[in-house]
Ligand SMILES: Nc1ncnc2c1ncn2[C@@H]1O[C@H](COP(=O)(O)OP(=O)(O)OP(=O)(O)O)[C@@H](O)[C@H]1O
């Protein structure tokens with residue numbers, strides 16, 4: 001939802017990032033304001049997950065140029081847990097399994113850590129149990145998932161739902177959802193989309209990384225960006241995703257080339 | 265602290281102890297005269313002197329084992345003094361004199377107040393009423409006929425009982441360190457649970473150590489008669505310092521028909537500084553004899569300390585249908601070395617054993633699991649299940665698993681599972697992305713990894729062990 005008095009939450013300028021001496025992000029510019037939903041699309045390997053991980057502060061990536069402002073702070077000056085505490089949330093494309101650690105225990109530690117950083121009260125195990133069960137209802141998750149080890153043996157779709165559960169608990173300012181829709185069946189997609197819509201409000205913003213229009217049928221984006229080779233090569237409204245769906249990325253290429261030709 | 269308590273604490277230690285030091289400490293070195301001196305000072309029965317001399321003579325013919333995967337400078341056994349008259353540890357007059365670092369550690373571990381004082385070497389009887397706690401405890405036990413005292417006291421009060429069992433599980437010449445212990449032991453515990461008695465509470469060495477201090481060559485003997493059961497706790501989570509570098513203890517357990525002994529250890533000897541200087545060498549022989557039918561011996565250990573640990577709590581399953589269990593967490597950090605594991609010797613029919621071993625290596629440490637499962641020809645239908653998991657924190661440490669399986673009976677079923685995992689950067693990043701720093705993440709992962717073993721510990725011990733692991737891992741990441 002684009003509104004007049006919204007604040008800039010994220011401002012990425014000319015961002016370049018390397019891993020293992022290879023440049024993956026080659027000058028990203030992106031501004032996200034409160035209340036907005038952005039979709040990022042693009043071919044496999046174009047750098048979408050890398051951008052997400054760089055925003056979250058993954059230690060594998062080295063920033064060689066550019067800046068990231070988040071909520072009036074220099075995001076690059078914060079390490080990854082500080083970014084999470086400041087309100088950056090990443091729903092992983094491939095959520096990792098943590099054998100032996102009960103989901104409930106993990107969720108509570110995450111919740112309490114972030115609450116205490118924000119100066120709010122922590123919840124004891126019983127209070128937290130009530131609280132998390134409420135949130136699980138929203139996502140129609142079986143409470144049995146609380147007792148299982150974090151993501152261990154979860155199906156692909158269950159892992160994704162567990163990610164959104166965490167977003168619901170942590171209430172971030174910026175939610176980055178990396179292909180949360182892949183692996184979800186049609187019903188689960190609707191439930192997750194409903195959850196995301198429920199969490200989205202005028203104070204926060206979402207970036208949805210996706211390959212499919214079907215997610216955007218349920219969560220309608222204000223902007224659609226297309227990435228290629230570490231850059232955003234095209235930005236448009238929600239219709240752009242529909243065009244891409246219809247014509248494929250080649251169409252976009254031709255289109256861009258024609259444009260480039262026209263201006264030259 | 266209240267003013268009254270403050271006053272009490274600040275009183276100088278009243279029970280000054282004057283003793284002629286010269287005559288109470290044996291000269292350094294080990295020979296038959298030293299052993300005779302020990303035995304006569306302790307007013308021991310003749311048979312025990314023979315036991316000691318026999319052990320000493322065997323020891324002379326043995327050499328220090330070198331097969332274990334640990335490295336340490338040669339120990340000069342003639343540089344050790346083998347006897348000091350029992351005397352109260354040098355007591356500090358108040359908590360104010362205790363090293364503040366140690367107090368912070370206690371704080372973090374959540375060690376109860378009265379224990380803190382005792383462990384830090386403050387004169388407990390001045391500060392808290394712990395003597396009466398120990399006394400009540402003893403009275404309760406003797407009501408049901410349980411004997412729980414120091415081995416020296418047992419040798420005076422119940423010599424026949426000690427004679428009947430001492431050295432029956434770990435023979436004097438069993439191994440180099442056991443032989444040495446048998447020759448020179450001066451401290452230790454004795455515990456006897458008579459027929460049919462279920463011990464009404466966990467027996468904790470904590471109540472004993474207070475009065476005596478822990479020794480360099482400890483000897484522990486636990487006997488559960490027919491149908492008896494006991495849960496015995498050794499050690500504590502607070503770090504233990506000792507000026508003696510070498511510790512060579514022997515623990516013997518005997519379970520008669522239908523008896524059940526559960527022996528839990530939390531070990532946190534001083535491990536030395538980051539460079540491994542000053543740490544304790546802990547070479548222990550622990551063995552349980554499941555002698556009677558349907559008897560059960562269960563070892564649970566959480567090993568976090570020592571510069572070098574070398575121990576294999578074992579079970580000899582002689583009685584038909586007897587059960588042996590070994591649950592172990594061994595954590596090494598910095599330059600620590602641990603070579604630990606178990607032996608399950610199946611002699612009786614339908615004997616069963618379970619081994620769950622969790623090894624965690626951090627820093628530049630090295631840990632090895634060494635397990636032997638032997639099924640004797642007569643042990644029909646023996647069953648063993650072993651699971652040995654290792655976890656590496658960082659990439660400068662090592663973990664090794666050496667399972668030895670010797671099956672001489674084709675009805676036996678022996679299963680072995682092993683795994684090695686590493687706390688990966690991506691796991692830590694996942695935690696970080698949820699606001700949790702690496703230290704807390706590692707502690708949570710490691711405690712999750714050890715869950716199966718912690719579940720075996722008495723509740724209170726389990727809580728302390730969890731905190732202990734987190735504490736020991738501080739600074740191991742990032
Ligand atoms: N740690 C790494 N080491 C080497 N190459 C990497 C690393 N991380 C990313 N890359 C490379 O960077 C490129 C971008 O990867 P990224 O995961 O960001 O793509 P993506 O747009 O998310 O693709 P997909 O749609 O398949 O999820 C890929 O070519 C990938 O192989």
Ligand SMILES: [Mg+2]
Nearest residue numbers: 048049050093
């Ligand atoms: Mg991706």
